Amino acid sequence: MRLALLRRRATRPVALALAGVLLAGGCATARADHDLTEVVRTGALDDMGLLTGKPYGGQKIRLLICCNTTAQFLGLRERTGKEFTPRTGIEVEWANIPYESFLQKIVAESALGTGTYDLVAWTDAFGASVRAGVQPLDGVMKQSGMNLNDFPPPFREAATAGDPKGTVYGIPFRGFAYAFYYRKDTYDKLGMKPPETWDEYISQLDKLKKSDSRHPLAGQYGRGSGQNLFTWLSMLWSNGGDLFDKDGRVAFDRPEGIEATEKYISMVRKQYSPPASTNWTETEATQSMEQGNANTVLTWTWQYEDFSNPQKVKPDVAENVLPAQLPGMPGKARVSYGMTWLMGVLRSSEKQGAAWEYLKWLTNPKTERAVALDKSDPEKATGVAVHVSNMLDEEVNKANRGVPKLQEVALRNGRIIPTSLDWPQIQDALEVAINKMAHGADVRTELAAAAKRIRQINEGEGN
């Protein structure tokens, strides 16, 4: 009996500890929401639009971001310490979450609101998932005399994070268009020029296959964060197709979608892209180009920084690879997939005023221009620009081999992927379908199966 009593006593602390943990879990803090305009201070502004007098001096803010050691982010991070902190007295700490786990981290942070971070960066497609956790910015932008007019149309659309009312939740700070890269030496040898249409490109691939030992194309048909959809989407859109029609119904399985998909898949079926590319993602495809094993590749405009850097690629690659616009479907407009990184202020932040100051500085075209012109360290040099004024700036283009201008032209008719809550599932269904087709599955059957799956997702399967 005593033993039983002792056992009960011994289990009591464990039960109490468990209850404590459960209670703590159940009582996760829900911070009071305030409009950002009520939180930020107002006053005289300097030439960069920042408050004078360092009202937030001494504060340290944290930015939730991934891959901060890549050139496109590293330049901005470096400049933060050199320019922003001395101006404002605000210290900024950049997180460095690997991309693979970054998306789940930003969604969890914005949903749970732990207060660990003050600012969050996200890629356009995840806007809808992040929206609930970030502050609307229209009020403070108006207060600070800011607008989005200097951004290309797809980036302006992404700034609303899929909000049907068009409220701005994030400001673009990095962004790219999809581009066509080719080896000038091979193209010159064969008397070819960058293709105007996808049909012309496919006939060029045929010539390349017959006359050169390199892969005509380093494609990316494998599964991995939806990367096998990028070229396909550009072809689909250019052919007049879309993922969904105006009524929100699945539309990619219609004739224009089937035609675009068949062309896209033919490039691997005819082995213009090597059989191994059925499992390649962006990494392997660009590596193939960097190692001199491929004659063409379709990837982001920022990639030119790597392709032209002799420290990262073979010397003959750095000398010969050039960027060009993506082709379009015959007789139709070229459409490029435009991807952008946006940044917003987290609702759960205790330092929203300081966070807004940093966001203003980071997205200021002058900051972007200074970074794009700074070529002092090749490891940190980047020509990425998201402001139209910078993409058209002569000096910026001269320093970055004309890529900003090329990007601006591509983005005039660029598109972004739908910013819906269900995008991760939709992307999964589509990338599996593309991957299966690359392995020989019938295009129409797979498109129909993916369409059926996506209809189920849209109808709220399992909800």
Added chain:
Amino acid sequence: MTAATAEQPTRPERAQRVSAKGTRRSGRRRRRNLAVPYAHLAPALIAIVLTTVYPLVSALVTSFRHWRLNETRTPGRFVGFDQYVRAFHDGTFFNSVWVTAWFTLLSVTLSVGLGLAIALILNRRGPLTALTKALLILPFAVAPALKGFSWRFMLNPDHGVYDKMIGAVLPFTADVNWLGEPFWAQVVVVLTEVWGWAPLIALMLLGGLGSIPPEVHEAARVDGCGAWQRFRYVTWPLLRPLLLIVIFLKAVFSLKLFDQVVTITGGGPGRATETLNFYAYAQGFKFLDIGYASAISWILVVVLGVLAALYLFIMARQEAK
């Protein structure tokens, strides 16, 4: 009788008091003695409760609720067994069950078979036996993510070392697209498991082989048994209890297969290498459907629980013998 003596307790009273005090003391001592083991166990128990019991209970509760992280900050309404029913109507879920079962069967058979072969070879003393035994632990010591990314890189037909080596040694495989074909991708994932586990299993079995008295083998040899008969009638029966443990352990780890799938194939080609654990991960951390992911995870927990119970039952029976 003086007043002083009147206040003095009588001898029996004194004895009673002493005895009562003693009983109290010994009771306290006994209680203290009984509490000591619990006190020593407390830190570990608290850690287990916080890191295992609480998440398990929390996931079980969540599996009965609708909760998509990108819709609400907190778990939503109770939906009963809806998410379990959904799993049993989900073709992709069944695909992952099939893939997991197939992987488990293959990797357990190959890892244990190869591990046993290595152990039998190394059980003979040679000049490099000790060094070889030490080197055997290395594949298991490699971080799973590093292992996966390295295999993926080395099997790349464009610049992969393994691809070139295998193609040179076995010319008929020169054109094999290792990670691009469903069959070969499955084979690669299994092989990476076997590469990591077979040496460890060999080490475990070497311990078992070492515990078999040499006299038994000597006696069998004197009786005219050949190598195969000694293995069949002496080694195998004496090693069987340990083999059972190894098989169960490997089966549990194979059912949880995740790292290689993420790093080598990403679940592809198509869904050819999507294991149950990967599917639960995708539901939870890619699609943010925490409720459904919890239900799938609990189905896996139940399967692993049955295996663990079976393992404990067999262990208990062996101890009883």
